[in-house]
Amino acid sequence: MTRRVSPSSLTVLIAGGVFFFLPLAATLEFSLRAEHGHNFAAYGDLFSDPQFWSTLKLSLRLAGETAIAVLALLVPTAYWVHLRAPKLRPLVTFLCVLPFVVPPIVLVVGLLSVFRNVSWFLSTPQFLVPAYVILALPYVWFALDAGLRAIDVRTLAEAAESLGAGPFRTLFQVILPGLRSAILAAGLLTVAIVLGEFTMASLSLFNTFPVYVSYVGQTKATGASALTIVSIGLLWAAMLALTFASRGPRRKGAA
């Protein structure tokens, strides 16, 4: 059977494409503008700015730490909820979605008061990790929840247990391998969130990549466009990596 693309869906597709690519193309064009014609000067300036590299490094490090923390927190929780307490699923979902409705300023002030007595922690950028973990909760929860719903967790866990496996072996050898793509998706979403979070970092005076982006945007016009293109490039690279990683040699069947 061949699938025909109907004229109306084609229109939508083209409209969507224009909507998405036109600003991108314009940005790219602008980033290449020079006094006379076009060149890569803006990119050169960007890559030779030590601030670019230091803020990017800091943000990537925070992203990695956040991803590890949020996965360490939610993977066992999600597994446990699916296996032993399916009735608690709506409650956990509700708790994980809360960050959507709490304004960042409230979160920062709240965290500042929580960590008031651990001043050394307040002065390290890692102070942002708990905040980012909270921001990432909804995305990571939904990714893991969908992954767990796609497999019959209880039957698999019971099968493993009847064969003599303890809870850790069951989690690491049976359940987690099946959640690989869900975990990768959750991790990537976390990285994307951290690489894009401005408010909290700026409020708590840490010079992260988004803070740098904002600074460049206010001071150098073509430089800001170049930075935008670089950021989008980074994100696409990460998504491509994810796609390949989740395919891998052991492909799961069509879900």
Next chain:
Amino acid sequence: MADIQLTSVTRTYGAFVALDEISLSLAAGELVSLLGPSGCGKTTALRILAGFDTPTAGTITIAGKDVTRLAPSRRGVGMVFQAYSLFPTMTAQRNVEFGLRVRGVKTPRRRKQAQELLELVGLGHAASRYPHQLSGGMQQRVALARALAIQPRVLLLDEPLSALDAKVRVQLRDEIRRLQTSLGITTLYVTHDQEEALSVSDRVAVMRDGRIEQIGPPAEIYGEPATPFVAEFIGTINRIESLIGNDGTVVAGDTTLALPAARNHTPGDRVIVLVRPETVSVGASVNGHGVRLDATVITSTFLGATTRVRLATPAGDITADIPSAGGGTPLPGATIPVGFDPASARILSLDRPTD
């Protein structure tokens, strides 16, 4: 000696009684099936035996050892689930090896054992396939091989064939029985399919609402159902509501039937007379039968080897399964005699327990 013993096992969920003082014992090497409608507690009983659920009261012993509070991983019980129990990221081979890996069996030995088991279930060629590359029937074979790999004391199967096509189902059930007999492994088999239960079991336990209604060899369950529920759950059966009359008779509707077995009951008692359709004959072949009624054909349905005829009689409607090969299928509206051997009829009292 009983290999597995469940003694007065009760499981309640709040006020709901899922298992009501079940007692059951399996001899070594025996295959017993738990048969009953959905929701009667079969899975609950199996899960309690496997250790995934704990009884509210009662005890379970396996090979003389009380395992009531023992973790499932330490019971040495092989489980085959309804479906989707194979580890999706492992090949068939690695699925079968899993239990051996847990037990620390060295790689070459466990490879060999897994390969042998896969060959035993007819899947030697599919060892390197992933579960999603196997058909439903093949997946269940792998699941069986995986459960057998740990050389369990007990094999538990929970509706292992219910997700499969009719043809595969028959094939695999015969194979399960063959393997079970040749390995001599004590097995509890849960199913809601009476044909399946009758064909694979040494004994069948018919369950209803958390209780065992009757337990016995398949022929006994089929031929001598102890309760109306068992009679109707196992195959089709005619149920003639009657009162016990005098001198070995029952009164059904407007007529009296001579049934010697009626002497075992008190005159005036309400009973049902149970007659299997295949023991009922119609037309010329009625001659010689003790019970004979005049009947009008209501419907006649060709089923292949047999034809199912519904008849209106003075004792109520009766279904007969007659061989199609005989020719002369009765047509609706025809008036013909219908009869059955009194010895094939079973009388169950509605007023007091039988036997």
